[in-house]
Amino acid sequence: EHDERTFVMAKPDAVQRGLIGEIVSRLEGKGLKLVAGKFMRIDEELAHEHYGEHEDKPFFDGLVEFITSGPVFAMVWEGDDATRQVRRLMGATDAREAAPGTIRGDLGNDLGHNLIHGSDHEDEGANEREIDLFFDDEELLDWDRDASTWVYE
Numbered sequence: 001e002h003d004e005r006t007f008v009m010a011k012p013d014a015v016q017r018g019l020i021g022e023i024v025s026r027l028e029g030k031g032l033k034l035v036a037g038k039f040m041r042i043d044e045e046l047a048h049e050h051y052g053e054h055e056d057k058p059f060f061d062g063l064v065e066f067i068t069s070g071p072v073f074a075m076v077w078e079g080d081d082a083t084r085q086v087r088r089l090m091g092a093t094d095a096r097e098a099a100p101g102t103i104r105g106d107l108g109n110d111l112g113h114n115l116i117h118g119s120d121h122e123d124e125g126a127n128e129r130e131i132d133l134f135f136d137d138e139e140l141l142d143w144d145r146d147a148s149t150w151v152y153e
Protein backbone atom coordinates (compact mmCIF):
# COMPACT_ATOMS: atom_id res chain seq x y z
CA GLU A 1 0.00 0.00 0.00
CA HIS A 2 0.95 3.64 -0.49
CA ASP A 3 3.11 2.23 -3.27
CA GLU A 4 2.02 3.95 -6.45
CA ARG A 5 5.08 5.26 -8.24
CA THR A 6 5.33 8.19 -10.59
CA PHE A 7 8.00 9.77 -12.75
CA VAL A 8 9.01 13.37 -12.10
CA MET A 9 11.70 15.55 -13.61
CA ALA A 10 13.11 18.97 -12.81
CA LYS A 11 13.54 20.39 -16.30
CA PRO A 12 16.61 22.31 -17.57
CA ASP A 13 15.11 25.67 -16.56
CA ALA A 14 14.62 24.48 -12.97
CA VAL A 15 18.19 23.16 -12.86
CA GLN A 16 19.62 26.41 -14.27
CA ARG A 17 17.59 28.49 -11.85
CA GLY A 18 18.68 26.50 -8.80
CA LEU A 19 15.21 25.15 -8.08
CA ILE A 20 15.96 21.42 -7.77
CA GLY A 21 15.93 21.66 -3.99
CA GLU A 22 12.68 23.63 -3.92
CA ILE A 23 10.95 21.06 -6.13
CA VAL A 24 12.26 18.11 -4.11
CA SER A 25 11.25 19.92 -0.92
CA ARG A 26 7.66 20.40 -2.04
CA LEU A 27 7.27 16.73 -2.92
CA GLU A 28 8.89 15.65 0.35
CA GLY A 29 6.69 18.07 2.24
CA LYS A 30 3.57 16.52 0.76
CA GLY A 31 4.63 13.21 2.27
CA LEU A 32 5.69 11.51 -0.93
CA LYS A 33 8.68 9.17 -0.68
CA LEU A 34 11.69 9.44 -2.99
CA VAL A 35 12.70 6.08 -4.46
CA ALA A 36 15.09 7.14 -7.25
CA GLY A 37 16.95 10.20 -8.47
CA LYS A 38 19.40 10.83 -11.29
CA PHE A 39 21.12 14.00 -12.50
CA MET A 40 21.48 13.45 -16.21
CA ARG A 41 21.44 14.83 -19.71
CA ILE A 42 18.59 13.72 -22.01
CA ASP A 43 19.75 12.88 -25.54
CA GLU A 44 17.73 13.36 -28.72
CA GLU A 45 16.54 9.75 -28.83
CA LEU A 46 15.30 9.70 -25.24
CA ALA A 47 13.59 13.06 -25.76
CA HIS A 48 11.73 11.69 -28.77
CA GLU A 49 10.63 8.60 -26.84
CA HIS A 50 9.61 10.52 -23.75
CA TYR A 51 7.59 13.12 -25.63
CA GLY A 52 6.41 10.75 -28.40
CA GLU A 53 2.76 11.66 -27.79
CA HIS A 54 3.53 15.23 -28.95
CA GLU A 55 5.44 14.24 -32.12
CA ASP A 56 2.90 15.83 -34.47
CA LYS A 57 2.45 19.05 -32.51
CA PRO A 58 3.91 22.32 -33.81
CA PHE A 59 5.85 22.82 -30.57
CA PHE A 60 7.56 19.39 -30.69
CA ASP A 61 10.93 20.50 -32.11
CA GLY A 62 11.18 23.34 -29.61
CA LEU A 63 10.23 21.00 -26.80
CA VAL A 64 12.97 18.51 -27.74
CA GLU A 65 15.50 21.31 -28.08
CA PHE A 66 14.59 22.65 -24.64
CA ILE A 67 14.59 19.33 -22.79
CA THR A 68 18.00 18.38 -24.27
CA SER A 69 19.51 21.84 -23.67
CA GLY A 70 20.97 21.12 -20.24
CA PRO A 71 20.93 18.67 -17.35
CA VAL A 72 17.69 17.51 -15.75
CA PHE A 73 17.05 15.88 -12.39
CA ALA A 74 14.94 12.77 -12.99
CA MET A 75 13.14 11.21 -10.04
CA VAL A 76 10.69 8.54 -8.99
CA TRP A 77 8.31 9.33 -6.14
CA GLU A 78 6.02 6.95 -4.30
CA GLY A 79 2.81 7.31 -2.31
CA ASP A 80 -0.97 7.04 -2.31
CA ASP A 81 -2.30 8.29 -5.63
CA ALA A 82 1.20 9.59 -6.32
CA THR A 83 0.72 10.38 -10.01
CA ARG A 84 -2.31 12.57 -9.47
CA GLN A 85 -0.92 14.12 -6.30
CA VAL A 86 2.24 15.22 -8.11
CA ARG A 87 0.13 16.74 -10.92
CA ARG A 88 -1.83 18.70 -8.31
CA LEU A 89 1.38 20.07 -6.80
CA MET A 90 2.75 20.93 -10.28
CA GLY A 91 -0.21 23.00 -11.41
CA ALA A 92 -1.44 23.67 -14.94
CA THR A 93 0.86 23.18 -17.94
CA ASP A 94 0.99 26.90 -18.72
CA ALA A 95 2.83 28.34 -15.73
CA ARG A 96 1.34 31.76 -16.49
CA GLU A 97 -2.09 30.32 -15.71
CA ALA A 98 -1.14 27.81 -13.00
CA ALA A 99 -2.69 28.49 -9.62
CA PRO A 100 -0.65 30.17 -6.90
CA GLY A 101 0.47 27.56 -4.41
CA THR A 102 1.52 25.17 -7.17
CA ILE A 103 5.14 24.71 -8.29
CA ARG A 104 4.50 26.16 -11.73
CA GLY A 105 2.19 28.86 -10.41
CA ASP A 106 4.65 30.05 -7.78
CA LEU A 107 7.93 29.68 -9.65
CA GLY A 108 7.21 29.78 -13.39
CA ASN A 109 6.01 32.38 -15.87
CA ASP A 110 5.98 30.66 -19.25
CA LEU A 111 4.26 27.86 -21.17
CA GLY A 112 7.34 25.99 -22.42
CA HIS A 113 9.68 26.76 -19.53
CA ASN A 114 7.44 25.29 -16.87
CA LEU A 115 10.06 23.77 -14.59
CA ILE A 116 8.73 20.31 -13.92
CA HIS A 117 7.46 17.18 -15.65
CA GLY A 118 5.17 14.67 -13.99
CA SER A 119 3.53 11.59 -15.51
CA ASP A 120 0.00 12.16 -16.80
CA HIS A 121 -2.51 10.61 -14.37
CA GLU A 122 -5.13 10.55 -17.13
CA ASP A 123 -2.90 8.41 -19.35
CA GLU A 124 -3.16 4.87 -17.93
CA GLY A 125 0.28 3.36 -17.38
CA ALA A 126 2.19 6.53 -18.32
CA ASN A 127 3.90 6.51 -14.92
CA GLU A 128 5.27 2.97 -15.30
CA ARG A 129 6.28 3.58 -18.93
CA GLU A 130 8.24 6.71 -18.04
CA ILE A 131 9.89 5.11 -15.00
CA ASP A 132 11.04 2.24 -17.24
CA LEU A 133 12.33 4.67 -19.84
CA PHE A 134 14.54 6.57 -17.40
CA PHE A 135 15.50 4.03 -14.74
CA ASP A 136 16.77 0.48 -14.42
CA ASP A 137 14.98 -1.65 -11.83
CA GLU A 138 18.00 -1.71 -9.51
CA GLU A 139 18.01 2.09 -9.38
CA LEU A 140 14.62 2.08 -7.64
CA LEU A 141 15.27 1.76 -3.92
CA ASP A 142 13.03 -0.31 -1.75
CA TRP A 143 13.24 1.31 1.67
CA ASP A 144 11.08 1.83 4.73
CA ARG A 145 10.60 5.43 5.73
CA ASP A 146 9.66 5.81 9.38
CA ALA A 147 7.65 8.96 8.65
CA SER A 148 5.19 7.02 6.49
CA THR A 149 3.33 5.87 9.60
CA TRP A 150 2.72 9.56 10.38
CA VAL A 151 1.90 10.66 6.83
CA TYR A 152 -0.84 8.04 6.40
CA GLU A 153 -3.47 7.00 8.90
Ligand code: DAT
Pocket residue numbers: 054059063092093111112114116117118120
Ligand atom coordinates in the same frame (compact mmCIF):
# COMPACT_ATOMS: atom_id res chain seq x y z
P1 DAT B 1 2.42 18.65 -19.14
O1 DAT B 1 3.88 18.90 -19.08
O2 DAT B 1 1.65 19.53 -18.19
O3 DAT B 1 2.06 17.20 -19.01
P2 DAT B 1 1.87 18.34 -21.99
O4 DAT B 1 2.18 16.89 -21.81
O5 DAT B 1 0.59 18.70 -22.66
O6 DAT B 1 1.92 19.13 -20.60
O7 DAT B 1 3.05 19.02 -22.86
C1 DAT B 1 4.40 18.68 -22.61
C2 DAT B 1 5.21 19.95 -22.56
O8 DAT B 1 5.19 20.60 -23.83
C3 DAT B 1 4.67 21.00 -21.59
O9 DAT B 1 5.18 20.82 -20.29
C4 DAT B 1 5.12 22.29 -22.21
C5 DAT B 1 5.15 22.02 -23.68
N1 DAT B 1 3.93 22.51 -24.34
C6 DAT B 1 2.67 22.01 -24.21
N2 DAT B 1 1.79 22.67 -24.95
C7 DAT B 1 2.50 23.61 -25.61
C8 DAT B 1 2.18 24.66 -26.53
N3 DAT B 1 0.93 24.83 -26.97
N4 DAT B 1 3.17 25.46 -26.97
C9 DAT B 1 4.44 25.29 -26.54
N5 DAT B 1 4.83 24.33 -25.67
C10 DAT B 1 3.87 23.52 -25.20
Ligand code: MG
Pocket residue numbers: 118119120
Ligand atom coordinates in the same frame (compact mmCIF):
# COMPACT_ATOMS: atom_id res chain seq x y z
MG1 MG C 1 2.24 15.56 -20.23
